[in-house]
Amino acid sequence: MIRKIQQTAEFLRGKIKQCPETAIILGTGLGGLAQEITDKKEIMYHDIPNFPVSTVEGHKGKLIIGKLGEKEVIAMQGRFHFYEGYSLQQVTFPIRVFRELGVKTLFVSNASGGCNPHFKVGDLMILTDHINFMCGNPLWGPNIPYGPRFPGMKEVYDKELIRKADTIAEELGIKLQHGVYLATQGPTFETPAEYKMFRIWGADAVGMSTVPEVIVAVHCGLKIFGISAITDMGVGEDAVEASHEEVQKAAAMVEPQMCALMREMINRS
Numbered sequence: 001m002i003r004k005i006q007q008t009a010e011f012l013r014g015k016i017k018q019c020p021e022t023a024i025i026l027g028t029g030l031g032g033l034a035q036e037i038t039d040k041k042e043i044m045y046h047d048i049p050n051f052p053v054s055t056v057e058g059h060k061g062k063l064i065i066g067k068l069g070e071k072e073v074i075a076m077q078g079r080f081h082f083y084e085g086y087s088l089q090q091v092t093f094p095i096r097v098f099r100e101l102g103v104k105t106l107f108v109s110n111a112s113g114g115c116n117p118h119f120k121v122g123d124l125m126i127l128t129d130h131i132n133f134m135c136g137n138p139l140w141g142p143n144i145p146y147g148p149r150f151p152g153m154k155e156v157y158d159k160e161l162i163r164k165a166d167t168i169a170e171e172l173g174i175k176l177q178h179g180v181y182l183a184t185q186g187p188t189f190e191t192p193a194e195y196k197m198f199r200i201w202g203a204d205a206v207g208m209s210t211v212p213e214v215i216v217a218v219h220c221g222l223k224i225f226g227i228s229a230i231t232d233m234g235v236g237e238d239a240v241e242a243s244h245e246e247v248q249k250a251a252a253m254v255e256p257q258m259c260a261l262m263r264e265m266i267n268r269s
């Protein structure tokens with residue numbers, strides 16, 4: 001595995017002038033940020049040795065390396081999901097390549113269903129913690145010596161970045177929620193009973209991504225900032241039957257706010 005990571009990093013180093021310290025996973029709701037990256041080089045996943053290829057509708061698979069404002073960034077347009085059939089090691093492969101390239105901070109976004117009854121569709125939630133309910137762990141197997149065998153998970157999401165997000169959101173007039181993100185394996189959305197259970201467990205939002213990448217990023221020693229667009233509600237009066245189309249529609253609605261916040265966060269980080 002480590003040889004493959006190094007081989008891929010070597011390939012990418014040959015393609016880019018400068019290795020960025022900031023990586024972004026452009027999940028649902030953040031795709032628009034790709035258009036703001038300038039002086040960019042785009043590399044399709046299928047042209048990158050050892051990279052898996054993204055298949056799900058709405059996810060274009062490429063790496064974008066360039067400038068966001070004054071900052072050099074490397075962005076994933078399209079991510080790999082466990083429910084697509086990839087192993088958790090494949091899902092998280094790019095994170096280890098980023099670490100090998102010298103990335104220090106990971107910004108990650110996603111769409112999720114709200115299980116905090118005080119939330120509304122269209123809210124943005126900063127991840128303050130997570131629950132791994134993927135029924136698997138990407139660090140399973142021999143330890144890759146980027147980090148310890150038993151990494152601590154006490155403070156996964158960087159407190160300083162969260163404070164910065166709060167300050168920027170206030171300046172920009174963006175309402176932010178804070179909460180715990182629970183990751184399921186998917187691809188099913190939740191039953192009402194599951195939503196109720198996840199709420200009792202302490203989750204504020206439920207989704208099918210992010211946690212594997214974040215676990216590997218912690219293992220690699222990266223600073224992490226995560227944000228989620230609440231695209232449907234699983235509890236309360238607004239509870240609906242979620243669908244992929246609804247999720248995409250609601251995410252498109254909050255995209256301008258999410259992009260504005262992330263743009264500023266990255267510029268000031």
Ligand code: HPA
Pocket residue numbers: 111112113114188189190206207208231232234242247
């Ligand atoms: N559940 C799981 N994943 C999701 C949801 C949801 O309600 N909404 C967007 N992604």
